[in-house]
Amino acid sequence: MARPAQALLNLDALRHNVRHARSLAPGARLMAVVKANAYGHGAVTIAKELQPAVDALAVASVDEAIELYDSGIRTPILLLEGLFEPSELEQAAQRDFWITVASEQQLAWLEQGKLTRPLQCWLKVNTGMNRLGVDSAHAPAFFERLVSCVNCAAAPVLYTHFSSADNLHSARTARQLERFAALPIDAPRSAANSAALLAWPGSHLDWVRPGYMLYGNSPLPDMHPNADALRPVMTLTSRVIALREVEAGAAVGYGGTFVSQRRSRIATIAIGYGDGYPRQAVNGTPLLINGQRARLAGRVSMDMLTADVTDLDDVQPGSEVVLWGDGLSVDEISRYAGNTIGYELTTRMPSRTPRIVSVS
Numbered sequence: 001m002a003r004p005a006q007a008l009l010n011l012d013a014l015r016h017n018v019r020h021a022r023s024l025a026p027g028a029r030l031m032a033v034v035k036a037n038a039y040g041h042g043a044v045t046i047a048k049e050l051q052p053a054v055d056a057l058a059v060a061s062v063d064e065a066i067e068l069y070d071s072g073i074r075t076p077i078l079l080l081e082g083l084f085e086p087s088e089l090e091q092a093a094q095r096d097f098w099i100t101v102a103s104e105q106q107l108a109w110l111e112q113g114k115l116t117r118p119l120q121c122w123l124k125v126n127t128g129m130n131r132l133g134v135d136s137a138h139a140p141a142f143f144e145r146l147v148s149c150v151n152c153a154a155a156p157v158l159y160t161h162f163s164s165a166d167n168l169h170s171a172r173t174a175r176q177l178e179r180f181a182a183l184p185i186d187a188p189r190s191a192a193n194s195a196a197l198l199a200w201p202g203s204h205l206d207w208v209r210p211g212y213m214l215y216g217n218s219p220l221p222d223m224h225p226n227a228d229a230l231r232p233v234m235t236l237t238s239r240v241i242a243l244r245e246v247e248a249g250a251a252v253g254y255g256g257t258f259v260s261q262r263r264s265r266i267a268t269i270a271i272g273y274g275d276g277y278p279r280q281a282v283n284g285t286p287l288l289i290n291g292q293r294a295r296l297a298g299r300v301s302m303d304m305l306t307a308d309v310t311d312l313d314d315v316q317p318g319s320e321v322v323l324w325g326d327g328l329s330v331d332e333i334s335r336y337a338g339n340t341i342g343y344e345l346t347t348r349m350p351s352r353t354p355r356i357v358s359v360s
């Protein structure tokens with residue numbers, strides 16, 4: 001048997017999540033965000049599956065977009081940070097990528113470029129995130145320059161990004177939406193990321209831009225009916241490779257951070273931080289063995305971790321383990337793993353862990 005640490009990908013779940021996203025914003029076009037290797041899931045696999053079901057894709061750089069283009073993807077791809085240098089203009093134009101314009105520098109490159117064809121431009125406006133985008137006050141002038149720029153295709157899109165849409169009690173989202181609505185610009189508009197698509201219907205506008213929720217996880221800290229319908233795409237699995245009985249008082253793993261309170265059964269599982277499971281996960285972090293909940297016991301090593309299975313029936317070498325995914329949300333795991341979020345856990349998954357498309 002090959003080493004059993006694997007990330008199984010359920011593409012039925014992906015299609016289900018896209019349909020769900022569409023049903024929440026039926027009047028909007030849908031841009032699926034697949035940056036950072038589709039949040040660790042594998043950009044080409046995910047984008048090929050999404051292609052027929054979405055109106056556009058989005059990535060962080062021209063290199064990420066070229067990887068998709070070279071694999072045969074012809075759905076439009078937006079570069080969310082725009083260009084990092086002017087040489088990327090022609091690379092984008094040749095492949096009909098869509099570009100973000102978020103600064104004077106990027107607009108100047110576009111105006112000065114000699115392109116074979118014009119590019120679809122998305123003007124990014126800062127409405128309160130204060131990370132990327134032109135200030136609201138300057139947005140109308142930027143927009144006019146885009147409209148009159150020969151290298152910009154007709155009808156630029158206007159967009160902004162929320163800082164706090166996952167916080168349903170924050171006034172920031174409504175404030176950002178108000179600023180965005182107040183812009184005296186006649187253009188199609190986009191604001192909603194996953195959290196806004198799930199929880200802020202007033203933000204849906206002409207284009208929604210979900211990422212995380214398409215992978216079946218929720219950016220919202222609490223249960224929400226719109227998030228509960230999502231199904232996880234990635235299930236991180238491995239198998240039990242050893243079992244032992246230890247006496248009360250035995251210390252397990254590096255540093256002996258878990259000390260058994262009773263005679264215990266400890267299972268060793270072939271997965272660790274070298275496979276993307278967070279080393280920060282504390283004693284007691286849940287995992288599923290043969291579908292039953294067990295608890296992490298002892299520090300996570302590079303290639304292995306250990307769990308207390310004293311109260312579980314029928315655990316054997318070879319028993320199947322789910323670290324997150326089907327039946328155990330990565331969002332729950334992230335809460336046991338220090339100051340992180342499920343986004344980081346899937347996105348940091350190393351190439352060592354094979355992504356296997358599973359038939360469900």
Ligand SMILES: *Cc1c(COP(=O)(O)O)cnc(C)c1O
Binds near residue numbers: 193195209211
């Ligand atoms: C990453 C990103 C998104 C998607 O965010 P999710 O929280 O994953 O839905 C949308 N818009 C922009 C500009 C982004 O950078």
